Every structure is written in C-alpha cells, then in structure tokens.
Amino acid sequence: MIQFAGVSKSYDTDVVLKDITFTIDKGEFAYITGPSGVGKTTLLKLVYCAERPDEGAIVVAGWDLKKIKQGTIPYLRRNVGIVFQDFRLLPNKTVFDNVALALRIHDMHPQEIKEHVGEVLKEVRLKHKENILPQHLSGGEQQRVVIARAMVSKPTVFLADEPTGNLDVETSRTIMNLFRQINTRGTTVLIATHSEALYHGTGRRVLFLRDAQIEKEIVG
Ligand SMILES: Nc1ncnc2c1ncn2[C@@H]1O[C@H](COP(=O)(O)OP(=O)(O)OP(=O)(O)O)[C@@H](O)[C@H]1O
Ligand SMILES: [Mg+2]
Incomplete structure (x- = not known):
C-alpha cells in the first residue's frame, strides 16, 4: 500500500533521508520512530505528496508518485x-x-x-x-x-504524525484505540512517533530511522 524504493530527500545540503526502502502492506498497522529531527514528518510528507523525493520511487495506494500529475494529487489525498x-x-x-x-x-x-x-x-x-x-x-x-x-x-491509508503529542496517558489510549478501529476496517495505518510507549507491546512493525536511514525494524 505504501512502497519506498531507494528514496532520498535533502533540504538544501541537509540530507534527511538517504536511500530508504520499505513496504507497508495493505491493512497493516505500522510505526515509524526515531529521535526528533530525524525525518519522520518528512517521510510522511513524501507519502501524501507535500514533498517530493530527490531520488527513488514511491507508490501509495497504487499511485506512482513520480508520475502523478498535479491535478491528481487531490484524489491521492482523498485516499x-x-x-x-x-x-x-x-x-x-x-x-x-x-x-x-x-x-x-x-x-x-x-x-x-x-x-x-x-x-x-x-x-x-x-x-x-x-x-x-x-x-x-x-x-x-x-x-x-x-x-x-x-x-x-x-481513506485507504491513514497517516498520523505524533498523534498523542501533549496528551495524557488515558487520552492517548483513547486515540490509539480509534486508530485500531480504523485499521480493523482494512485501512492501512502508519504512525510517526518518538514515543516508545505508543508502540511498545503492540506486536506491530516498528521502523527505526537514524542517520537518514532505516537502522532496524522490530516488532513493538
Ligand atoms: N521545509 C524544510 N526546509 C528545510 N529543512 C527542513 C524542512 N522541513 C524539515 N527540515 C529539516 O529536516 C529534518 C527532519 O525534519 P522532520 O520534521 O522530518 O523531523 P522529525 O523526525 O519529524 O522531528 P520531530 O520528532 O521533532 O517531529 C530537520 O533537521 C528539519 O530541520
Ligand atoms: Mg515530526
């Protein structure tokens, strides 16, 4: 549902993502994590076409983002x-x-x-x-x-960027339950967070970003 192949992204001379490759399957619930400033938001922006990669291929819900026309982006975002x-x-x-x-x-x-x-x-x-x-x-x-x-x-894909940011534990739990509900209907969910508490014990895939790359992948 979300595929990155050899994706690199820099802001000026600042290399944020370098040669990133991963796949999130249809119906999966996955996390992307890593320290502040590592590029989590940038990665999500690439998924919904708010930023374009310098190199590599991105496919989201069947759209090849390299070939997508400006006029088609609203259709992508509806999904x-x-x-x-x-x-x-x-x-x-x-x-x-x-x-x-x-x-x-x-x-x-x-x-x-x-x-x-x-x-x-x-x-x-x-x-x-x-x-x-x-x-x-x-x-x-x-x-x-x-x-x-x-x-x-x-939508067929659901992205959330630090969705429980300033919320207390109980409220965070309510929010995460909503995401689980959304996922149960078959929607693919990808959550960016620096908070281990969100993915710990979930049994979901967690991709770790570090030094512009996916350093490792664990089961949360
Ligand atoms: N539009 C931009 N122009 C220039 N640099 C940018 C831009 N957006 C992000 N950056 C830089 O890219 C790097 C990654 O930023 P990003 O927001 O993706 O990190 P993050 O992992 O989401 O951090 P946080 O956990 O604090 O939200 C940072 O060094 C940031 O300063
Ligand atoms: Mg961010």
Whole structure:
C-alpha cells in the first residue's frame, strides 16, 4: 500500500533521508520512530505528496508518485487521511464544519455531508459537541476532531504524525484505540512517533530511522 524504493530527500545540503526502502502492506498497522529531527514528518510528507523525493520511487495506494500529475494529487489525498503533528483545526469553524470541509471540497450533497459527518463524530464520541468551536474543546477532544476529519472521506491509508503529542496517558489510549478501529476496517495505518510507549507491546512493525536511514525494524 505504501512502497519506498531507494528514496532520498535533502533540504538544501541537509540530507534527511538517504536511500530508504520499505513496504507497508495493505491493512497493516505500522510505526515509524526515531529521535526528533530525524525525518519522520518528512517521510510522511513524501507519502501524501507535500514533498517530493530527490531520488527513488514511491507508490501509495497504487499511485506512482513520480508520475502523478498535479491535478491528481487531490484524489491521492482523498485516499490518504492525515493527522498532522500540529492540530490545524480552523479556529472560526465549528466541530461539524471542520470535519465537513473535506467533503465540501468534493462537492458532496449537503444531506449526505450531514450523514457522513454525524457518523464519524459519533465514532469519536463528539456528536454532542458538533456546534462548538475548537477553542472550547480539550486537547484530546480537538485531536479526536482532527481524526474525524481524516476519517470522513474513508481513506485507504491513514497517516498520523505524533498523534498523542501533549496528551495524557488515558487520552492517548483513547486515540490509539480509534486508530485500531480504523485499521480493523482494512485501512492501512502508519504512525510517526518518538514515543516508545505508543508502540511498545503492540506486536506491530516498528521502523527505526537514524542517520537518514532505516537502522532496524522490530516488532513493538
Ligand atoms: N521545509 C524544510 N526546509 C528545510 N529543512 C527542513 C524542512 N522541513 C524539515 N527540515 C529539516 O529536516 C529534518 C527532519 O525534519 P522532520 O520534521 O522530518 O523531523 P522529525 O523526525 O519529524 O522531528 P520531530 O520528532 O521533532 O517531529 C530537520 O533537521 C528539519 O530541520
Ligand atoms: Mg515530526
């Protein structure tokens, strides 16, 4: 579902990723880890085409990103749900509108949008807060809105970048349970984190980035 072959990426002279090769299979739940600044976010950005590799091939959900046209990128992104490292909710829009935005872009009928958004807000247990502005939610609730927004277009690949960043243990657990639920439906999940607590004991594949390369792979 996600394939990297000989991928390298530099920012100016700063080599962030060098000759990276790995595959995440359809339906897998995997982690990418490594110290701060090692290139985890950069790697995820390559997956959803926010950055382009200098070398190598990347295939995501059947799209060869080397050949993908600018106009096709929105279709790729519809298939890739993303939870960014910073929340990025629109502050002046309600919970409902933040989640609905992804669907409005796709020209969906308002009634259908209402149903879809209602459904995912129920899943993250925030239906009762749909008319509230993000600033009036707790950090964990805001993160659940971000997850709902990423889920609403029913992506085949789900990326999350440090999804439990500042959240307490209990809230982190709730968030991780949501990812497991998403994965159970067949969605491929890739999580970037520096936190061992997230992958320890999960029995999932963990790729370790170090010095621009995948240093090792373990079962968490
Ligand atoms: N747009 C950019 N321009 C220049 N350098 C960048 C850019 N984005 C990232 N970098 C650099 O690339 C390196 C990797 O950054 P990246 O954000 O991918 O790391 P990370 O592993 O996600 O770190 P963290 O755990 O702190 O989130 C860092 O040294 C960073 O300064
Ligand atoms: Mg990062």
